[in-house]
Amino acid sequence: xxxxxxxxxxxxxxxxxxxxxxxxxxxxxxxxxxxxxxxxxxxxxxxxxxxxxxxxxxxxxxxxxxxxxxxxxxxxxxxxxxxxxxxxxxxxxxxxxxxxxxxxxxxxxxxxxxxxxxxxxxxxxxxxxxxxxxxxxxxxxxxxxxxxxxxxxxxxxxxxxxxxxxxxxxxxxxxxxxxxxxxxxxxx
Amino acid sequence: xxxxxxxxxxxxxxxxxxxxxxxxxxxxxxxxxxxxxxxxxxxxxxxxxxxxxxxxxxxxxxxxxxxxxxxxxxxxxxxxxxxxxxxxxxxxxxxxxxxxxxxxxxxxxx
Amino acid sequence: xxxxxxxxxxxxxxxxxxxxxxxxxxxxxxxxxxxxxxxxxxxxxxxxxxxxxxxxxxxxxxxxxxxxxxxxxxxxxxxxxxxxxxxxxxxxxxxxxxxxxxxxxxxxxxxxxxxxxxxxxxxxxxxxxxxxxxxxxxxxxxxxxxxxxxxxxxxxxxxxxxxxxxxxxxxxxxxxxxxxxxxxxxxxxxxxxxxxxxxxxxxxxxxx
Numbered sequence: 001x002x003x004x005x006x007x008x009x010x011x012x013x014x015x016x017x018x019x020x021x022x023x024x025x026x027x028x029x030x031x032x033x034x035x036x037x038x039x040x041x042x043x044x045x046x047x048x049x050x051x052x053x054x055x056x057x058x059x060x061x062x063x064x065x066x067x068x069x070x071x072x073x074x075x076x077x078x079x080x081x082x083x084x085x086x087x088x089x090x091x092x093x094x095x096x097x098x099x100x101x102x103x104x105x106x107x108x109x110x111x112x113x114x115x116x117x118x119x120x121x122x123x124x125x126x127x128x129x130x131x132x133x134x135x136x137x138x139x140x141x142x143x144x145x146x147x148x149x150x151x152x153x154x155x156x157x158x159x160x161x162x163x164x165x166x167x168x169x170x171x172x173x174x175x176x177x178x179x180x181x182x183x184x185x186x187x188x
Numbered sequence: 189x190x191x192x193x194x195x196x197x198x199x200x201x202x203x204x205x206x207x208x209x210x211x212x213x214x215x216x217x218x219x220x221x222x223x224x225x226x227x228x229x230x231x232x233x234x235x236x237x238x239x240x241x242x243x244x245x246x247x248x249x250x251x252x253x254x255x256x257x258x259x260x261x262x263x264x265x266x267x268x269x270x271x272x273x274x275x276x277x278x279x280x281x282x283x284x285x286x287x288x289x290x291x292x293x294x295x296x297x298x
Numbered sequence: 299x300x301x302x303x304x305x306x307x308x309x310x311x312x313x314x315x316x317x318x319x320x321x322x323x324x325x326x327x328x329x330x331x332x333x334x335x336x337x338x339x340x341x342x343x344x345x346x347x348x349x350x351x352x353x354x355x356x357x358x359x360x361x362x363x364x365x366x367x368x369x370x371x372x373x374x375x376x377x378x379x380x381x382x383x384x385x386x387x388x389x390x391x392x393x394x395x396x397x398x399x400x401x402x403x404x405x406x407x408x409x410x411x412x413x414x415x416x417x418x419x420x421x422x423x424x425x426x427x428x429x430x431x432x433x434x435x436x437x438x439x440x441x442x443x444x445x446x447x448x449x450x451x452x453x454x455x456x457x458x459x460x461x462x463x464x465x466x467x468x469x470x471x472x473x474x475x476x477x478x479x480x481x482x483x484x485x486x487x488x489x490x491x492x493x494x495x496x497x498x499x500x501x502x503x504x505x506x
Contacts, residue, residue, distance in 0.1 A: 008430055013430050016492055018432075024417075056379070063386075064387055067388070068387075068391070080369075177323050177324075178313045180357055184360060264418075264478075268408040269408065272408060291406075292408045293411060296417055
């Protein structure tokens with residue numbers, strides 16, 4: 001064959017290839033996974049945790065657990081949602097620990113400037129507007145909404161992980177949805 | 189096997205192994221060897237030496253363990269045999285009371 | 299718990315049961331979750347519900363947009379972040395079993411790890427070019443010298459190549475490498491092509 005074969009770099013590989021290689025011990029493939037999903041997981045952790053110095057710690061912890069559990073990952077094509085679930089768990093653990101240590105039920109420091117525009121209507125793109133709207137939700141609403149709509153949790157799973165009654169979760173989600181719809185319709 | 193101080197022997201063996209063509213890394217020994225050389229082996233020229241000692245020596249059981257990475261240029265099986273021969277020759281030169289078991293494990297290729 | 303609903307123009311969007319012919323925004327969201335099946339005439343026939351469903355659907359689209367934007371975001375601000383993660387993982391844990399190698403030396407116990415064998419199979423794929431090997435499986439009693447071993451690899455093949463040609467090249471390359479470095483009795487090499495990789499910008503409108 002005369003035609004040179006187009007180079008096919010690990011950085012461009014699909015999830016199943018990367019997850020399979022990493023499960024077999026290929027650190028390079030795992031590094032690609034870390035780079036590809038690091039930003040996503042940090043954003044996710046920031047939403048679940050709120051502005052917090054625990055974000056980096058939770059995400060690193062997520063990747064270390066992911067490396068250990070990769071060999072038993074059933075569907076390697078679902079790396080993204082699987083990582084988000086591990087990250088959710090890591091963040092929720094931290095939220096719970098925070099609750100136990102704080103007097104206030106849901107103590108949360110002020111939003112950091114990196115979480116996007118302060119006002120939804122000022123956002124340049126739809127995704128930016130949504131990110132801003134999410135960050136403006138009250139913490140419990142935001143946590144439930146992010147777990148349900150971004151991480152793909154069921155009502156029961158959210159209730160179990162956050163140690164809240166399912167009816168409370170439904171109520172929080174209901175308010176979160178209305179808030180999100182109103183914010184987003186305003187942006188439109 | 190009574191070959192003198194384990195850390196000195198470990199260091200010497202790391203040099204012997206690193207000189208075998210096709211050896212690219214010497215990996216640190218794992219916990220499976222009961223006693224290992226106690227001090228960090230000085231960097232062996234041309235070989236990456238990790239923080240843990242690269243040669244495991246179990247004096248009581250008479251076992252010398254080495255984990256290596258080999259280059260793709262040679263056959264991994266051949267390099268493993270060459271390494272065990274080189275170690276064996278070195279140990280025979282020390283005139284041991286009994287011949288130790290030499291475990292060579294290829295942990296990476298290329 | 300907070301119940302601070304933002305104060306807005308009451309006409310902006312009607313989302314309460316009174317506006318939704320008795321349905322709640324939750325019910326509508328669940329309805330959307332199950333792809334509106336089985337159809338519910340009391341929802342499908344309600345103008346208020348349809349408006350709310352449209353808004354919920356847009357919200358769902360925007361969620362996907364958020365995930366994509368997050369993924370496109372620069373990973374960590376500093377390189378040391380990635381390094382720290384990689385230093386934290388236990389690479390030894392993937393070594394697998396020690397596959398024996400024969401020795402002429404008395405008292406020598408030689409082996410190559412399963413991890414190393416998988417690594418050289420991946421490398422064989424990389425040298426062929428135009429494809430990437432994913433997961434590698436060794437089936438058979440690799441601890442018994444001479445026992446038949448079947449190799450199964452997952453592969454992703456680059457766009458524009460004849461798959462049978464690629465598969466044949468990769469099998470040859472793997473076989474050559476295994477013969478060279480190991481003493482496995484390889485009776486079969488199965489290649490599962492699970493993905494055709496389309497280079498970015500190569501075909502318009504094709505997204506992975």
